[in-house]
Amino acid sequence: MEITRKNFQESLEVIESAVKEASFIAIDGEFTGLNHAGLTHTAVFDTPEERYHKLVQGSGDFMLIQFGLCAFIYDGSTKKYTAKPFNFYIFPRPFSRAAPDVRFSCQSSSLDFLMSQGFDFNKWIRDGIPYLRPVDEARLKEQVIKKHEVFASPAFISPSGGSQPGGVTKGPVDIPPEQKDFVDDICKKVEKFLESGEHESLSLPPCTGFQRKLTYQSLQTKYGGELHLQSKTGENKERFIVVTKVKGEDQMKKMEESRQAQDMAEIDAAVGFTHVIKMISQSGKLIVGHNMMLDIAHTINQFMYPLPQAYEDFKSMCRCVFPRLVDTKLMSNTQPFKDRIDNTGLSYLHHLTQMPPFVKPEVEISEDLDNKYKDNEALHEAGYDAFVTGQCFISLSNFLGQFQQPPSDHVPPASPLLEPFLNKIFMMRSLDIPYMDLVAADLSPSRDHVFHLTFPKDWKSSDISLLFAQFGNVYIGWIDEVSAYVSLHSKSVASSVLKTLCKKGSVYRLMSYNDHKNHTLQEHKNQYKWTNQKPEHQSHGHNRTHSHSHSHHTTVPSSGPNLDGEESGGARKGTKRPHSPENGVPVVDTDSGKKKAKSLNVDAPEFQSRITPTSTPEKDDNLQWPENINSSGKKIDKKEEDKFFPEPDDW
C-alpha cells in the first residue's frame, strides 16, 4: 500500500494495527545517495568503529526518501504468513517558515538508478510525508508558545504605549518615495473594507517583505486594536497579509488563541513519519533488513536523533531504537547458508530461497491492502524490497528447523536458532570482520599478516605481487594511488616479512598493519574529533581487544552456552579463517529473563561447524576486480576504483 501525505493520517490506524499483530517486521530504505567520493569509502580492513565514522562522514548528509515497512503475521492454524507491505514516500517539506529547511546531498548515479527503477521524484517532493525529530518538535512548540505570549502582551495591542521593560518601540521606518503610492493604495483598500462591512476579512495583494513591513506599520498605527493582521503564503508561494476586523480586546485574544491552536496542530501534523518509527520502535518486534547498515543509520538520524560522534553511543542508540534486529545479508553470508548461496543480492537471494534445499514460504498479501505487489515485481521500491526481505528471512529461518530436535519446518522469529544473528549488522566488503555487533564487543581478529605499503605512483598490482612473491599469494587492498594494504594468504610466514623486505634506500615503505593503524589513529583523533573507544562499555564481562593491539585471539569467558567450540570447521584452502563470532558475543542475553538459558538443541555437526560467518576476500562484490584492471595485472586508473564502491551490491 502506497502511503503519501495525502493518505497518511487516515492510514495511521491500519499501520499501527499491522505493527501490533506482526510476528516480525521487515524494513527497507531508498536514499538520495550512498557515499561521498574520497577518503571515506569503505576499506577491507576497517574496524567497525572506523566503518561507523566513515558512514557518518561519508553518508550522513544523504537522505532516506522512501521507507518500506512490511508486517508479517503468522497464522499457526493455516501455517501461513500474511504480509502487510507499506511503501512510504518521505520528504521534509518545510511546513512553515519556522520549520527546519533541510539541506541534504544527492549522488547523481543514485538518482539515475532510482529513476531507472521507476521511482517517482515528483510524487516524492509533492506528496512525500514530512517528519520532525522529537527535539525539533519540542523546539517548535516552545516557539509557538513564546510567540503567542508576545502577541498577548499589552505592548502588542497598543504599540505606541508601553514603557515596560522590553516594550520600548523602535521608531517607525520612513516610507521611501517609491513606496508612497503602494502604502496609500493599501490604506484606501482597508478603509473601503471597513466601511463596506460586507466581509469579515480581506486578503491584500501579494507584495515584498519590505512592503509587508510598511503595511503592518501603517495599518497598526492607523487602526490599532480594530484590525488583526496575519501574513499567509498562497498557492504559488506568494506572501500576503490577511486583514480581519476585531471587536474589542476579547476577540483579539480569541483570535490569537485559535491561531496558537492552529500552529500547534500544524506541528503535530508535521511530526508525520516520525510517528511510524516510534511505533515500530515501541513495538519491540523483531526488525529484519537486508544489508541494513544504511537503513538503520539513516532512520535513526533522520527521524529520531542525530547520529552521535562516539561509536559506542551509536550502538546504545541502536539498541534503544531497534532493540531486536536481524540482517538477512549477514545470515546468507554465514554458514549453514554461505555454501548454498553464491550471490547474496536481494533479488537473487529471493530467487534461491524459493528453491531446494530451501522451501518457498507460504506468504499472502493481506486482502485489506491494495496488492500491487502480488503479481508485479517492484524491485528497489522500498515497500517491495521489505516484502521480499521478509520472505527471504522466513525461508532462511525455516531452513534452520532441520537442525532442531525434533526437526521443524517452521522456525518462529523468537527461536533461539536465530540468536547467533541477532543484533549484528552486516559489514560490506570487510575481509575479516563480517558484522557490527550492537550488543557486545566487536570482533577483533589478528592482522599480524597484514601490511601497509607505500610505493611510487607508477606501481601496479603486479609490482606488489612481485615484491611479496617469496611469501606466496597476497591480497591487495588499494587505498589510493600510492598505498595499499597487503595481506598474506599464508599467515605462518608473516613474522619474517618486515625483516626481509624493509631495506634502506628502497622506493617503497612497509609497515605492519598495527603500526600503521596506531599512526593514523593518532592523526585522525584531532582531525575528526573521534571519541576514544570505551573498551569496557559492554559490561557483559567480555574483554575487548583493540584491533591495533598485537594480541591474537582473546580468551572469552562466555556467560552462556557457546555454539561453536571448533576452530577449524569453516576454514577453506586459500581463504581466511576469521575469528569465530562467538568471541565476545553473548549468545544469551543475561539482562533479559525471558531469553535466559535456552538449550539450543543444535545437533547437526554441519550446523555446529558452519554457523560462523566467514568472509572471503573473493566473495565481496567488486572487491578485487575493478574491470579496468585487466587480467595481466596492469592497473589503468587506480582512482577510478572508487567508481565501484557506490554500486549497491543488492542487485
Added chain:
Amino acid sequence: MEITRKNFQESLEVIESAVKEASFIAIDGEFTGLNHAGLTHTAVFDTPEERYHKLVQGSGDFMLIQFGLCAFIYDGSTKKYTAKPFNFYIFPRPFSRAAPDVRFSCQSSSLDFLMSQGFDFNKWIRDGIPYLRPVDEARLKEQVIKKHEVFASPAFISPSGGSQPGGVTKGPVDIPPEQKDFVDDICKKVEKFLESGEHESLSLPPCTGFQRKLTYQSLQTKYGGELHLQSKTGENKERFIVVTKVKGEDQMKKMEESRQAQDMAEIDAAVGFTHVIKMISQSGKLIVGHNMMLDIAHTINQFMYPLPQAYEDFKSMCRCVFPRLVDTKLMSNTQPFKDRIDNTGLSYLHHLTQMPPFVKPEVEISEDLDNKYKDNEALHEAGYDAFVTGQCFISLSNFLGQFQQPPSDHVPPASPLLEPFLNKIFMMRSLDIPYMDLVAADLSPSRDHVFHLTFPKDWKSSDISLLFAQFGNVYIGWIDEVSAYVSLHSKSVASSVLKTLCKKGSVYRLMSYNDHKNHTLQEHKNQYKWTNQKPEHQSHGHNRTHSHSHSHHTTVPSSGPNLDGEESGGARKGTKRPHSPENGVPVVDTDSGKKKAKSLNVDAPEFQSRITPTSTPEKDDNLQWPENINSSGKKIDKKEEDKFFPEPDDW
C-alpha cells in the same frame, strides 16, 4: 522550446543560429538550493569579496538544474524583436562508470518551491542534458587512450605469457566452492555458443562483480584470443558480460579500435550542455540576467571551471566567460528607474515595464519554435524567466532613449546609455554597495558610522535602539543572537559614539566596523585560506580603496568622460548616499577601439543626478522586517531571521 537529452543533438543547430543572430541574449537558471544555513548567509555590510566567499562556501554545492536562454533578434525595418526562448533541463547523468558521479546539495524549500511552480523532477533526472567541464572531458579522453593502449598490448592478448616489465600476471583467484556451479554453467553456455556458430556474440546472464571476475578469468584461460569479452550495463542497471567470437589478432585489434571510437563518441556526447555555454561565451553577445549572481557563478562552476578561491580570479573568469553582462535587477534599483519601480521582483517588474512611463516592447516569439510561452505564463521556468527578463531589459533600455539628443524610442544593446550598467552584478541585501564590479575596483564607501556590537543573549532590538537613542535612529543588522551591526542614520555624530558608549564594566562590547573587520579578516584568513586582495589587479589607472581603510571617497583619475560629476544629487533625507558608481568605472573601454570616446548626449538633469544606484536599507526585501519581530520591537527568535534569507526575492 524545451530541450532535453532527447532532442538536444538535433537542436544544436537551431540554438547556434539563434545565438549568432541575437542582438542580445537573456539567461536564467533554476537551482536545487540557494544557500546553507549558518554563517555564510549574506549580511548587509558584506564587501563584494566577502560576498563572493560566502557564495562559494554557502551555495557552491547546489546545482543548476534548468537553464533558460532567450535570444532576442531586432529587426530594424519592423522595429520589432523576435524572441527565441529555449528551456534546458540539465542533469549530470554518469554516462559511464568512469564519468564523474556528481554529489550535490538540495534545499527542501527550493525543491518544494520549484515543484509548486510545475518543475518536472522526473523529466530532470530521466531526460536532463549531461555536461562535462573541459578539464573532465580531457581527463576522460586521456583515460580512454591509455586503456586501449593496455588492451592492445601483447600481455592482454595472451595473459599467461609475457615476461616483459609490468606484464607479470597475478596468480588466478581460487574459485570458492559456492561459485563452482556458476562457473561451470557459464563455461557450458560459452562452449555451446562456440559450437553452434549461429550467433556472433552472446550476452551472459547478469551477475555480481565477483562472478564477472571469475568469468573473465575462466574464459580467458580457456579460450585466449578466440573470444572478446566486454562488460555492459543493462536497462535496469544490471551488469553483464558480452562474449564475441574473434578470428585472429587482427580482428581483436579492430574490435578494440571500434570500441575506442565508441568510447570517444560517448565522451563527446557527454559534453552536452557545455557546448551551449561555450557557444554563448564565444558569441561575445550581451548577456542579460535578473539578479544574476547565482546564475553566473553556477554556470561557470558547473559547465566551465571550478570557482577559484581568489575573488579577483573570479572576476577575471567572469570577464573571460561572459565578457558583457547586464543585470536588470541592478538597473531597476538604479536611477532613473528606482523612483518609478517599487518592487523589483521579476514578474512585477515585467508588469510595471509594460505600463507608462515605460513602453511595452514589441516582442514576438519566433514561429520556428513551439510558442508555449505566447499565451501561458510559466514563471520560474528558466526559459520563460529569460524571455521575461529580456523584455524588461528592452523596456528599461528604451526608456533611457528620452535622455538622448535627439530622443529615441529604441536603445540598442550596444548603446553607450547602457554602459553605466555594464559588467556589474547586483548584490542583494547590501546596504551601501549595490553591485559587484567585474571590470574595475569595487565601491568602497565609508563605514565610519557603522559599529559592531556584542551583547547579552536576551537583548532585543529595542535594547539596542535604547543604547543608541542619543545618536538618533539606527539601522540594526543582526549577525547572530549576541551580535549585530548598528548603523547611524545621522553620520555627523559618528565620531562621538565610541567615546560615549564604551564604558568599563558594561554588558556589551562595541567597536568600529573597521576594527571589527580587520579583526575578522585576520581570523578568516587562515580558516578559509582566502587569498589577499590584489589592489592593482585592474590596470585602468584607478585606485582601489580597501573597504576596511579609513579614507572616504577616493579621487579617481578617470580615463574617459565621467557621467556624473555631482556629489549631492541622489541623496535623500534618511537614506544613505553611496559612492557614485563612476568611481573606478571606466565608462569608455580604452582597450576597445570600437567603443572609444562616445559622447553620451545625456542632458536631462534628472538622469545625470540619478544614474547612481542608490540602495536604501528599507528597500531590500525582508531586510529589516522579519515577521516574527512585531512592531513593539520584541524579538521572538533571532535565529529564525535566517529563514527569510533563502526566499528568492524575485517573486
